[in-house]
Amino acid sequence: MRRTNMMKRVFTLAAIIFFLGSALLWAKGEESSEYAQGKRLYEEKCQMCHGANGEGNGPMSSAFPKLPADFTRPEFWRDNPDQRIINAVENGYKLMPRIDLDPNQTNKVIDYVTNAFKR
Amino acid sequence: MAKQKHLRTPVLFILSLVFLFILFEHQNSYAVPSFARQTGLSCTACHTVYPELNTFGRHFKMMGYAMSKSAKPYEWPLPVSAVAKVSFSHLDKDLPPHSVEDTWADITDSTKNDVLYLPKIVGIYYAGRIYNGMGAMVQGNYNGVEDKFNVDITDIRYAGMTADKKFMYGATINNAPTLGDPWNSTPAWGFPYEGSDISPTPTANPLIEGELLEQQVGGVGLYGLFRDTLYAQASVYRSNRTGITSPLGAGTDTTTVVDGAMPYWRVALMHMWGTQALEVGTYGLRAKVYPEDMPYGDTNKFTDTGIDAQYQYVNEKHAFSIAAAWIHEKQDWDASFALGDTSNSSDDLHKFRINMNYYYKTRIGSIGGTLAYFSTKGDDDPSLYASDPIEGSRTGSPDSSGFILEGDLVLDNRHKLALQYVAYDKFNGSDSDYDGFGRDASDNNTLYALIRLMF
Numbered sequence: 001m002r003r004t005n006m007m008k009r010v011f012t013l014a015a016i017i018f019f020l021g022s023a024l025l026w027a028k029g030e031e032s033s034e035y036a037q038g039k040r041l042y043e044e045k046c047q048m049c050h051g052a053n054g055e056g057n058g059p060m061s062s063a064f065p066k067l068p069a070d071f072t073r074p075e076f077w078r079d080n081p082d083q084r085i086i087n088a089v090e091n092g093y094k095l096m097p098r099i100d101l102d103p104n105q106t107n108k109v110i111d112y113v114t115n116a117f118k119r
Numbered sequence: 120m121a122k123q124k125h126l127r128t129p130v131l132f133i134l135s136l137v138f139l140f141i142l143f144e145h146q147n148s149y150a151v152p153s154f155a156r157q158t159g160l161s162c163t164a165c166h167t168v169y170p171e172l173n174t175f176g177r178h179f180k181m182m183g184y185a186m187s188k189s190a191k192p193y194e195w196p197l198p199v200s201a202v203a204k205v206s207f208s209h210l211d212k213d214l215p216p217h218s219v220e221d222t223w224a225d226i227t228d229s230t231k232n233d234v235l236y237l238p239k240i241v242g243i244y245y246a247g248r249i250y251n252g253m254g255a256m257v258q259g260n261y262n263g264v265e266d267k268f269n270v271d272i273t274d275i276r277y278a279g280m281t282a283d284k285k286f287m288y289g290a291t292i293n294n295a296p297t298l299g300d301p302w303n304s305t306p307a308w309g310f311p312y313e314g315s316d317i318s319p320t321p322t323a324n325p326l327i328e329g330e331l332l333e334q335q336v337g338g339v340g341l342y343g344l345f346r347d348t349l350y351a352q353a354s355v356y357r358s359n360r361t362g363i364t365s366p367l368g369a370g371t372d373t374t375t376v377v378d379g380a381m382p383y384w385r386v387a388l389m390h391m392w393g394t395q396a397l398e399v400g401t402y403g404l405r406a407k408v409y410p411e412d413m414p415y416g417d418t419n420k421f422t423d424t425g426i427d428a429q430y431q432y433v434n435e436k437h438a439f440s441i442a443a444a445w446i447h448e449k450q451d452w453d454a455s456f457a458l459g460d461t462s463n464s465s466d467d468l469h470k471f472r473i474n475m476n477y478y479y480k481t482r483i484g485s486i487g488g489t490l491a492y493f494s495t496k497g498d499d500d501p502s503l504y505a506s507d508p509i510e511g512s513r514t515g516s517p518d519s520s521g522f523i524l525e526g527d528l529v530l531d532n533r534h535k536l537a538l539q540y541v542a543y544d545k546f547n548g549s550d551s552d553y554d555g556f557g558r559d560a561s562d563n564n565t566l567y568a569l570i571r572l573m574f
Binding site for chain 2: 045060
């Protein structure tokens with residue numbers, strides 16, 4: 001009887017560990033995937049102007065009279081930067097064209113830019 | 120046998136489309152595909168709806184079509200795209216027999232006032248960077264209307280910027296005045312962007328407007344943009360009939376033969392703020408042109424001066440623009456008056472046009488349209504505008520006016536379906552019996568449908 005209870009406890013504990021571990025791994029995998037998606041979108045849609053390191057020095061940057069935004073500068077991250085990025089992506093701003101991203105994709109790019117370049 | 124030939128051409132055309140589709144479809148889908156592949160941006164980065172440019176599109180053009188996502192100084196694969204167009208025209212009243220060219224392209228399903236062009240055009244573009252700051256937009260066509268191959272739009276340019284970034288400069292080689300202009304209020308890129316090839320059009324048009332000089336001349340120009348505000352261009356053109364510029368008119372008969380050098384100038388003030396842009400400018404040319412079919416002896420002189428403006432507002436869902444132009448042409452008929460082809464030794468001609476476009480962006484593409492008004496007025500000249508079936512004038516007046524209404528659906532950012540109606544309230548001087556042969560202005564009202572596929 002005692003042995004049966006012990007087996008139940010061990011089994012329950014193993015199950016909890018398994019499910020918690022899976023959930024944690026899944027969450028981590030999802031996070032990694034979202035980050036990867038944001039990175040991929042940034043590389044496809046933003047990097048040509050804003051540069052691989054977010055410093056506003058991509059291959060097309062030299063063609064503009066003012067360099068594209070430098071995401072590594074602390075000044076960029078003042079005054080509601082997320083909303084400014086959303087506005088620029090959705091509507092364009094002066095010489096920056098509007099970019100074909102849906103709101104979900106825009107958020108992934110913002111997450112990537114924030115995590116990768118904000119100092 | 121004849122029926123087999125009728126069937127063979129549409130089948131070949133459809134097979135060609137399938138081939139182009141297979142060749143290009145696996146690549147990213149963009150409106151002017153090679154430009155878009157080069158930049159990594161979609162067509163809406165440069166256009167509201169092709170060919171109207173937005174702020175970034177104008178900058179891309181002024182920078183020589185050379186901006187690229189690649190750090191290499193060249194593009195590989197080569198920036199090549201293809202276009203295919205099918206059109207259908209319906210006139211309110213029949214045209215006389217043989218007024219529509221009897222080519223294989225129009226015999227598939229055509230009557231005297233319904234004409235289907237299958238294809239209207241199949242074209243190949245080189246559109247993108249050549250090397251470093253040098254790029255080009257060059258189109259070669261098979262023209263189904265005229266059943267021949269020709270060089271169409273040609274704009275090869277080099278651009279750069281000073282170290283302080285205050286001055287952008289460039290040089291262009293192209294084959295029509297205003298073709299190199301970045302705004303859509305000048306003739307080469309102004310509305311209507313497409314139109315019927317069979318419907319009669321008013322006889323009088325300033326030289327700089329319309330198709331009178333397209334591929335007829337070739338030239339070189341210098342341009343500059345100071346502080347994103349002041350744009351100026353100066354070009355000089357010569358006839359493509361013979362000589363160094365003749366490749367720029369390859370496949371096109373030179374019917375407007377210009378004598379010597381033809382200067383063209385352009386100045387514009389522009390301003391952009393947020394998602395809006397405004398331009399106000401002026402342009403013009405002076406040309407010495409031989410009378411038609413007589414490329415020797417004395418010439419007629421034309422001095423064109425235009426004033427134009429464009430306002431544009433573009434955001435996530437909406438694109439609105441309004442463009443207007445007024446052109447005055449001074450016509451000195453030194454040659455034609457002596458030949459008795461004109462009643463006056465000189466005439467004045469004025470053209471005004473204005474168009475408003477609105478497009479709404481949906482998940483499947485952009486939907487919208489354009490409303491336009493046009494008016495041509497000038498001196499009466501009974502010899503120049505003589506009575507003649509369809510293209511003549513009973514009154515000797517060049518005055519014409521009307522409206523254009525066009526609806527567009529742009530799918531997948533590049534394939535365009537357009538339905539256009541042109542309504543005349545005055546044609547070659549009057550609204551009824553304008554040609555002296557019983558044709559009314561409204562008889563030339565035209566319904567035009569276009570399918571344009573880009574790969």
